[in-house]
Amino acid sequence: MxxxxxxxxxxxxxxxxxLPGYLNFLRMKTGPEYERISSTVIAQExxxxxxxxxxxxxxxxxxxxxxxxxxxxxxxxxxxxxGSGECSTAVLVGVGNLGHALMCYKGFEHYGMQILxxxxxxxxxxxxxxxxxxxxxxNNLYSxxxxxxxxxxxxxxxxxxxxxxxxxxxxxxxxGILNFAPAHLRAPANVVVRHEDFAVSLALxxxxxxxxx
Amino acid sequence: MxxxxxxxxxxxxxxxxxLPGYLNFLRMKTGPEYERISSTVIAQExxxxxxxxxxxxxxxxxxxxxxxxxxxxxxxxxxxxxGSGECSTAVLVGVGNLGHALMCYKGFEHYGMQILxxxxxxxxxxxxxxxxxxxxxxNNLYSxxxxxxxxxxxxxxxxxxxxxxxxxxxxxxxxGILNFAPAHLRAPANVVVRHEDFAVSLALxxxxxxxxx
Numbered sequence: 001m002x003x004x005x006x007x008x009x010x011x012x013x014x015x016x017x018x019l020p021g022y023l024n025f026l027r028m029k030t031g032p033e034y035e036r037i038s039s040t041v042i043a044q045e046x047x048x049x050x051x052x053x054x055x056x057x058x059x060x061x062x063x064x065x066x067x068x069x070x071x072x073x074x075x076x077x078x079x080x081x082x083g084s085g086e087c088s089t090a091v092l093v094g095v096g097n098l099g100h101a102l103m104c105y106k107g108f109e110h111y112g113m114q115i116l117x118x119x120x121x122x123x124x125x126x127x128x129x130x131x132x133x134x135x136x137x138x139n140n141l142y143s144x145x146x147x148x149x150x151x152x153x154x155x156x157x158x159x160x161x162x163x164x165x166x167x168x169x170x171x172x173x174x175x176g177i178l179n180f181a182p183a184h185l186r187a188p189a190n191v192v193v194r195h196e197d198f199a200v201s202l203a204l205x206x207x208x209x210x211x212x213x
Numbered sequence: 214m215x216x217x218x219x220x221x222x223x224x225x226x227x228x229x230x231x232l233p234g235y236l237n238f239l240r241m242k243t244g245p246e247y248e249r250i251s252s253t254v255i256a257q258e259x260x261x262x263x264x265x266x267x268x269x270x271x272x273x274x275x276x277x278x279x280x281x282x283x284x285x286x287x288x289x290x291x292x293x294x295x296g297s298g299e300c301s302t303a304v305l306v307g308v309g310n311l312g313h314a315l316m317c318y319k320g321f322e323h324y325g326m327q328i329l330x331x332x333x334x335x336x337x338x339x340x341x342x343x344x345x346x347x348x349x350x351x352n353n354l355y356s357x358x359x360x361x362x363x364x365x366x367x368x369x370x371x372x373x374x375x376x377x378x379x380x381x382x383x384x385x386x387x388x389g390i391l392n393f394a395p396a397h398l399r400a401p402a403n404v405v406v407r408h409e410d411f412a413v414s415l416a417l418x419x420x421x422x423x424x425x426x
Contacts, residue, residue: 011420013227013417014226016413016416016417016420017413017417019413020395020408020410020412020413021397021408021410024395024396024397025397028397045399046397047400047402047406082412082413082416088419090415096314097310097311097313097314097317098310098311098314100310101309101310101311101314102411104310105395105411105412106372106395107395107410107411107412108411108412108415113412113415113416113419151422152415152418152419152422154415159319175422176418176419176421176422177418178414178415178418182233182237182318182319182320183237184234184237184238184241184259186258187260189260192418192421192422193260194414194417194418194421195233195234196411196414197230197233197234197320198315198318198320198321198409199233199295199318199320199321199326200229200230200232200233200295201391201407201409202303202321202326202365202367202391203229203295203326204226204229204230204407205365205389205390205391205405205407206301206326206365206389207224207229208389208405208407209364209365209388209389209405
């Protein structure tokens with residue numbers, strides 16, 4: 001982590017997850033009346049509790065009481081925190097609809113993250129360019145990762161193929177995996193695996209709705 | 214929530230997020246030696262701490278000390294918890310690559326969730342069938358939601374169109390929104406909005422990797 005985090009200590013996961021929301025919100029507020037913005041205003045407009053916002057922003061920046069935060073500074077800080085990983089390049093395996101969407105996703109660049117290339121076995125996509133990035137055959141995965149020193153792999157293949165892809169990534173030196181396949185992956189303890197599960201997102205939404213009603 | 218949750222109290226969000234992982238893991242372990250399974254074994258094989266697993270499982274089922282949990286019962290319980298929302302049907306707006314992938318996503322059915330239909334403005338997809346579900350023109354959104362009593366909307370359109378889609382959903386009676394567009398949405402306080410941000414997933418992965426190294 002950078003100086004920012006050393007100063008403020010580790011940032012709680014729930015805060016990290018709200019940062020992109022703040023960023024999108026702050027980017028929209030371009031008027032001069034938003035040059036300085038208080039956590040109270042952010043809380044009101046984003047339907048969050050004032051305490052939550054104050055605590056979240058205290059993790060990343062030092063606002064002055066009654067004066068609020070400089071909007072530009074907040075944007076800069078959040079971008080820094082979210083993009084501060086040394087591991088800012090990734091490879092993606094599985095260029096189906098989801099993989100295609102990920103390769104075109106605009107959000108990554110905001111945080112200094114970049115998908116370098118896609119990999120697949122399907123001859124209909126191998127050799128094509130998506131969003132300026134080449135799709136290679138999976139057999140080139142090892143040499144590509146070695147050559148580029150990439151440490152993050154994104155898995156967007158069907159569940160039955162996910163373990164094989166994971167093994168290939170690990171063998172090539174990948175240390176962090178973002179897995180979109182609804183499958184459990186076995187990986188060495190020194191490799192971080194994060195599961196993205198759309199179904200659980202929907203389930204969590206339903207649970208929040210019940211709490212409200 | 215169902216009886217299960219009334220017995221065990223509300224389930225922490227971090228636990229909810231790990232449940233699909235357990236489910237995928239347990240579904241893979243079909244051998245007779247896994248008929249009963251302890252939290253220690255699950256922890257070892259999933260690279261989690263034993264305390265985490267014990268606490269997570271205590272939220273959803275009552276295992277007996279030294280005997281462990283019945284695998285089938287765990288699977289049933291997790292499925293119940295994740296699919297226990299009364300709001301189990303959703304509509305999706307934006308049938309690009311991501312929307313297409315979501316309409317084909319296998320994971321939803323495991324939890325009793327179902328995307329009923331897709332909506333778009335593009336004449337190339339309107340009228341088509343994806344995974345057995347029809348794609349309608351967005352102008353049919355209001356009547357479809359009213360007719361089917363759907364309470365969840367999934368937004369998979371580009372960021373600049375997201376607010377308009379959100380407004381249309383809210384006007385039609387949607388009470389929960391899963392937003393995949395990298396945009397801040399304004400919605401009434403009684404509507405729950407959950408943001409899915411691929412970039413923050415990647416950022417969180419990078420942060421976990423740094424903690425490890």
